[in-house]
Amino acid sequence: MAKTIAQEFTKGLWKEIPPFRLVLGLCPVLGVTTTMENGIGMGLATTFVLICSNILISALRKIIPPKVRIACFIIIIATFVIVVELVMQAYAYPLFLTLGLFIPLIVVNCIVLGRAEAFASRNGIVRSIADGLGMGIGFTLSLAALGGIREVLGTGSFYLYGHGGLVFGPSFEPFTFVIQAPGAFVCLGLMLCIMNLFE
Amino acid sequence: MSEMGYFQIIISCIFVNNILLAKFLGNCPFLGTSRKMETAVGMAMAVVFVLVLAGAITWIIYHYFLVPFDLVYLRTIAFILVIAALVQFVELFLKKSIPVLYAGLGIFLPLITTNCAVLGACVINIDEELSFMKSLFASFGFAVGFGLALILFAGVRERITLARVPKPLQDTSIGLVTAGLIALAFFSFNGMV
Numbered sequence: 001m002a003k004t005i006a007q008e009f010t011k012g013l014w015k016e017i018p019p020f021r022l023v024l025g026l027c028p029v030l031g032v033t034t035t036m037e038n039g040i041g042m043g044l045a046t047t048f049v050l051i052c053s054n055i056l057i058s059a060l061r062k063i064i065p066p067k068v069r070i071a072c073f074i075i076i077i078a079t080f081v082i083v084v085e086l087v088m089q090a091y092a093y094p095l096f097l098t099l100g101l102f103i104p105l106i107v108v109n110c111i112v113l114g115r116a117e118a119f120a121s122r123n124g125i126v127r128s129i130a131d132g133l134g135m136g137i138g139f140t141l142s143l144a145a146l147g148g149i150r151e152v153l154g155t156g157s158f159y160l161y162g163h164g165g166l167v168f169g170p171s172f173e174p175f176t177f178v179i180q181a182p183g184a185f186v187c188l189g190l191m192l193c194i195m196n197l198f199e
Numbered sequence: 200m201s202e203m204g205y206f207q208i209i210i211s212c213i214f215v216n217n218i219l220l221a222k223f224l225g226n227c228p229f230l231g232t233s234r235k236m237e238t239a240v241g242m243a244m245a246v247v248f249v250l251v252l253a254g255a256i257t258w259i260i261y262h263y264f265l266v267p268f269d270l271v272y273l274r275t276i277a278f279i280l281v282i283a284a285l286v287q288f289v290e291l292f293l294k295k296s297i298p299v300l301y302a303g304l305g306i307f308l309p310l311i312t313t314n315c316a317v318l319g320a321c322v323i324n325i326d327e328e329l330s331f332m333k334s335l336f337a338s339f340g341f342a343v344g345f346g347l348a349l350i351l352f353a354g355v356r357e358r359i360t361l362a363r364v365p366k367p368l369q370d371t372s373i374g375l376v377t378a379g380l381i382a383l384a385f386f387s388f389n390g391m392v
Contacts, residue, residue, distance in 0.1 A: 031223035189375030
């Protein structure tokens with residue numbers, strides 16, 4: 001029954017990989033993944049919040065009264081989100097502008113609150129770090145994959161931190177549907193379908 | 200958005216900038232509560248109720264507390280606390296005074312705290328620098344747009360349960376593809392306002 005710390009970490013990478021297995025936190029998944037770079041930026045911001053809030057909530061789990069626990073969790077999470085917001089504004093301003101609305105919305109990202117409620121409030125600090133790290137990396141990987149697929153199909157080119165270029169050559173007609181709003185839903189649905197095939 | 204008339208704001212928020220399908224906010228309840236029509240209607244009503252109130256209160260908090268005291272960077276934490284408190288308050292109020300409505304909305308009210316459509320709409324109202332009345336109209340428009348998309352989606356999803364869907368595509372997967380097609384339909388409103 002008791003899982004090792006390594007298992008807590010790896011479950012976030014495939015068995016319970018956040019946006020696919022646990023259908024939580026879909027808004028940033030759909031909203032910011034027009035390029036791989038945005039996906040990675042959003043994923044890392046969420047990972048930071050996830051790990052920090054997991055640590056603090058796990059450390060305070062015996063002090064927080066159960067009746068007001070959700071409110072306490074939200075305040076802790078919101079604090080770290082403001083930290084991310086201010087740091088990003090100072091050091092990664094272009095990314096801050098592209099992610100825009102979705103940074104304050106990490107507060108209400110169901111994954112962060114979900115992990116706080118389902119895991120960090122019941123487990124020790126080390127296990128909570130492992131859980132947060134695994135879930136965060138899984139989330140980042142999913143965002144990067146979805147962003148990469150949409151970028152390549154939707155624009156015909158691929159850029160990652162200044163490197164890259166055309167993927168299919170200049171005669172390729174970009175499949176613009178994929179990069180627009182409806183394409184995000186369809187892409188995510190088809191990716192989930194492919195993952196189900198490998199069950 | 201700030202130079203639009205009231206009617207244009209409502210139309211734009213319901214159709215063109217639909218909060219679920221164009222802005223991608225509030226997708227967890229969109230997929231979570233759309234399996235049955237009843238739950239979808241309950242969620243839609245609860246969102247309309249809370250979002251309009253939250254839009255008004257966060258606007259007042261932002262312009263009369265955060266801006267004068269130079270605390271704008273605390274916006275996120277202030278708004279989420281206001282929304283959480285508001286949801287609790289509404290829940291208590293409804294339980295005492297309108298039990299019928301409470302029985303209908305019941306379980307959906309607490310879920311709204313973590314519905315990013317509510318926080319998102321409040322932040323959009325502030326970012327677009329809308330006046331108080333306009334942000335009320337915009338909140339209402341966003342909430343109705345949320346309800347409309349959710350109820351349409353629930354209708355389609357109820358039909359899908361009767362269809363024979365390939366095994367890997369079942370449930371959430373086909374749900375997402377369906378949502379994509381509904382989003383495509385809403386996409387055709389682009390350029391209307």
